[in-house]
Amino acid sequence: MKRVCAVFLVMMCAAAVRANALQPGVQLLCHRTANQDVPENTLESLEQAALLGCNVVELDVRRTLDGELVLNHDGILERLTDGIGETEQTYSGDLQLRDLGGWMGDRFTGLRIARFEDALNLARKMDIRLIVDMKTKGMGADVLELLQREGMLERVQFNGEWSDVKQLYPAATDAGAGTTWVQPGVTVEQVKAAHREGKAVVVNFSENDHQLDLAAMKAAVAAGVDGINVDYPRLGADAVGRPVERKISALEVQANSGESLSRAKAILALSKYRGFPLQEKFAHWLLDADDPVSRAAALALVTARPQAMVSVFAEALRSEHSDVRANAVWALGILHAPASALIPLLQDKDPRVLQETLMALARAPGDVSAAALLPLLSNETPAVRGAAALALAQHQPEVALKAIPAQMQVEMKASLKLGEDYERRGHPQLTPAETEDITGHFRSQMKMVQAISLLKMPGGLQALEALAFQPGEGSTQFDGMVAGFKLWDRIGADAQPAIEALGSSDSQMADRTEWMLVQAGQAVLPDVRKALGSEKPVVRERAIRIVAWQGDTESLETLRTMQKTDAANAALVAWAIEKIESLHPKV
Numbered sequence: 001m002k003r004v005c006a007v008f009l010v011m012m013c014a015a016a017v018r019a020n021a022l023q024p025g026v027q028l029l030c031h032r033t034a035n036q037d038v039p040e041n042t043l044e045s046l047e048q049a050a051l052l053g054c055n056v057v058e059l060d061v062r063r064t065l066d067g068e069l070v071l072n073h074d075g076i077l078e079r080l081t082d083g084i085g086e087t088e089q090t091y092s093g094d095l096q097l098r099d100l101g102g103w104m105g106d107r108f109t110g111l112r113i114a115r116f117e118d119a120l121n122l123a124r125k126m127d128i129r130l131i132v133d134m135k136t137k138g139m140g141a142d143v144l145e146l147l148q149r150e151g152m153l154e155r156v157q158f159n160g161e162w163s164d165v166k167q168l169y170p171a172a173t174d175a176g177a178g179t180t181w182v183q184p185g186v187t188v189e190q191v192k193a194a195h196r197e198g199k200a201v202v203v204n205f206s207e208n209d210h211q212l213d214l215a216a217m218k219a220a221v222a223a224g225v226d227g228i229n230v231d232y233p234r235l236g237a238d239a240v241g242r243p244v245e246r247k248i249s250a251l252e253v254q255a256n257s258g259e260s261l262s263r264a265k266a267i268l269a270l271s272k273y274r275g276f277p278l279q280e281k282f283a284h285w286l287l288d289a290d291d292p293v294s295r296a297a298a299l300a301l302v303t304a305r306p307q308a309m310v311s312v313f314a315e316a317l318r319s320e321h322s323d324v325r326a327n328a329v330w331a332l333g334i335l336h337a338p339a340s341a342l343i344p345l346l347q348d349k350d351p352r353v354l355q356e357t358l359m360a361l362a363r364a365p366g367d368v369s370a371a372a373l374l375p376l377l378s379n380e381t382p383a384v385r386g387a388a389a390l391a392l393a394q395h396q397p398e399v400a401l402k403a404i405p406a407q408m409q410v411e412m413k414a415s416l417k418l419g420e421d422y423e424r425r426g427h428p429q430l431t432p433a434e435t436e437d438i439t440g441h442f443r444s445q446m447k448m449v450q451a452i453s454l455l456k457m458p459g460g461l462q463a464l465e466a467l468a469f470q471p472g473e474g475s476t477q478f479d480g481m482v483a484g485f486k487l488w489d490r491i492g493a494d495a496q497p498a499i500e501a502l503g504s505s506d507s508q509m510a511d512r513t514e515w516m517l518v519q520a521g522q523a524v525l526p527d528v529r530k531a532l533g534s535e536k537p538v539v540r541e542r543a544i545r546i547v548a549w550q551g552d553t554e555s556l557e558t559l560r561t562m563q564k565t566d567a568a569n570a571a572l573v574a575w576a577i578e579k580i581e582s583l584h585p586k587v
Contacts (some may be wrong), residue, residue: 026240027227029131030054031206032073036231037274039080039104041071043114043122048274050126052233053242057123058131058159058175061116063139068092069116069146075135079103081113088136107305116143120150131175133159140164181229184210184220191224200226207231214239234275248276255285255293264296271300279308286316286331291323298327302334310337322350329353333360339368339395346372351381358387361395368395377407382440385411386447393451401455405463408448412476415441419473445479453486461490465497469513471506484512491516492523499531502542514542518549525552532558541569548576551583 033045034052041059049057060073064087077083077090083098092115101108123130130152134143143165147153157175158165165172180194180201194201203220206229210216217228217239230236237244254266267285270278282304285297301308308331316328329345333356342364345357358376361368373396376388385407392400418438422430430438452463467483470476491498498520501513517524531543532555544562547555556577563573 025242026221026225027055027202028053028233028236028240028242029056029058029202029227029229030233030236031058031229031231033057033059033071034233037233039101039108039111041073041114042100042111043118044108044111046114046119046122047126047272049233050123050128051247051272052244053237053240053247054128054233056129056131056227058133059119060133060135060160061139061143062087063136063142064092064095065089066091066093067142069139069142070095071114071116071119073135107307117146117150120146120152123155124151129155129157131157131159132162134162134165135160137161138164140168144169179226182225183208184213184216186220186223186225188223195224202227202229204229205231205236244273244276248273248278252281255281260290260292263290264292267293267296267300271304274305279304279312282308283312283316286313286328287319287321287324289321289324291327294321294324294327295330298331302331307335310335310341317345322348322353325350326352326356329356329360333363336363336365339364339366343368343372346376351379351384354379354381355383355387358384358391362387362390362393370396370399374399374403377403382411382444386444386451389444389448389451390454393454397455397457397460400451401457401459401463404448404451404455405466408445408452408467408479411441411445411448412472412479415445416476442478446482449479449482449486452483461487461493464490468516469497469501469504469509471504471509477508480509481512484509484516488516488519491520495520495524495527498524499527499534499539499543502531503534503536503539510538510542514546517546522550522552525550525554528552529555529558532562537568540566541572544569544572544576548579551580553580553584556580 030049032040033042034048034054035041035045037052038045038048046057046059059071061069062072062075063069070087070092072087075087077085077087077098080103081098081100082102083090083095087095095113098113099109099111100113101111120130132143140162141164144153147156157173157177159175162172178199180199182190182201182203184203184205186201186203191201201224203217203225205211205213205217211231212235214235217230217235220228221239221241228236228239234244248270251266251270255263255270257263267282271282279301282297282300286294286301288294288297301312310332313328313332316324319325319328325345325348329342332342337360339361342357342360345353348354348357354376358373368391370392373388373392377385377392379385379388389400389404389407392403415438418441422428449467452460452467454460455463464483464486468480468487470480472480487498495517498513498517502510504510504513517528525547528543528546529552531539532547534540534543544559547559559573559577559580563570563577566573
């Protein structure tokens with residue numbers, strides 16, 4: 001009740017600006033976001049409506065089982081998602097797992113249900129107004145709170161179950177307030193009559209026989225109406241005299257000349273427009289010798305819908321410019337192009353092209369021979385070596401199990417030598433070449449740790465443990481840290497190596513191992529319980545903390561005995577018992 005009152009007071013203090021104050025010109029209203037271009041009520045569809053020129057966008061809001069406000073029209077999950085049931089009877093976390101785009105085609109697979117507050121944030125950034133159709137009763141206080149927080153209170157009107165909004169905030173208006181909604185065919189005289197009564201006129205072209213009737217839309221605009229409501233914003237934009245093609249042409253001009261970053265931004269802006277014939281233009285800009293421009297075009301080809309076919313990149317792969325080849329290969333990797341399309345690039349002499357090719361192969365379906373990859377694991381360029389490790393782990397895991405740990409030792413020795421040399425010279429200012437050499441080895445090692453973590457056979461686990469539990473400093477220490485994180489979900493198969501590492505003289509490594517065993521879950525607890533009886537005091541102490549943080553009730557009997565027999569750890573044991581009992585009040 002206090003929260004509702006607080007919301008009410010905030011609303012009463014808001015400036016009294018009408019939510020339907022319109023911008024100059026005929027307004028373009030979009031029904032249920034750009035639902036004929038992108039799956040309805042998604043952030044992507046809201047963005048598309050704004051890009052296509054809509055001033056006002058209608059969206060639908062429902063409350064989930066746990067109280068989250070989300071965009072959804074009819075509440076039937078079977079209609080638009082791969083889930084079942086009703087929105088109001090489903091937790092928001094469950095909804096986020098559901099695909100909300102695949103029903104409209106593969107190009108939209110992976111879209112997720114949108115939170116209302118995220119939609120408000122996007123609407124504010126894109127400077128559009130909203131009609132909020134409230135589908136669930138009793139959401140008023142929550143809706144108003146979010147509107148106030150996102151700075152959208154004065155930019156919305158309401159439909160549906162919004163009576164409690166009106167009670168809390170009397171200045172709120174219905175979507176039809178001060179407006180006459182009419183069907184296509186309205187005359188000049190009818191429009192003038194409505195205007196004499198002080199009413200705006202909006203013609204509805206949504207879900208009727210005239211939804212694709214561009215001539216009727218233009219006739220309505222010519223009759224002097226104040227707005228048209230559409231399901232096809234591109235037609236509506238054309239009718240009101242703000243054709244989308246005009247925006248696209250301006251962006252194309254910007255993309256074709258000028259400063260590098262400005263060109264790249266224009267290309268990325270173009271990539272957001274759905275359903276326009278832009279793929280050939282992106283392929284053209286991909287060939288640009290200006291690397292940021294080429295890279296932006298590669299990203300556009302990846303994110304545009306529909307995505308580009310492998311054949312689109314053929315010319316770029318033959319380019320005389322290595323950056324162009326590298327950008328094309330990067331895009332093919334993100335698109336999971338088949339290995340057969342990438343293998344020829346392994347003959348490229350440019351290090352960046354080789355690195356991107358190997359990274360792409362690490363994602364690619366198909367076969368790649370060990371003979372093609374193994375030589376690159378010892379390439380003179382560290383970045384190439386790291387990428388080669390990933391590709392080898394993906395396509396030749398048995399070979400990788402022998403080759404990568406061995407190469408990892410070479411990398412670590414090289415890094416150690418660089419560090420010793422830096423110490424010997426008295427920590428001088430590093431040259432760019434020296435900095436690149438040091439970071440190159442570090443990058444390579446990170447990729448090799450990642451590659452080893454991909455090896456799921458028993459030997460792969462042992463190789464990962466060898467990295468995680470080795471003492472060391474500098475990059476070696478960081479290698480161990482990352483390897484340790486990779487073990488969180490695997491160490492339960494055999495926790496004994498980790499238990500032994502708890503007693504290491506390298507306290508930072510032992511600390512990481514302790515927390516690894518806390519995060520690893522119940523599978524490690526049998527070995528940790530045994531460690532409560534370790535002859536090494538430091539192992540016992542760490543084991544006590546682990547069972548405490550895990551809330552292990554099966555350790556309580558042992559801990560209560562230790563409380564009497566282990567005087568050195570009595571306080572720690574008492575804390576552990578209290579911690580476990582607090583997690584399980586009935587124990």
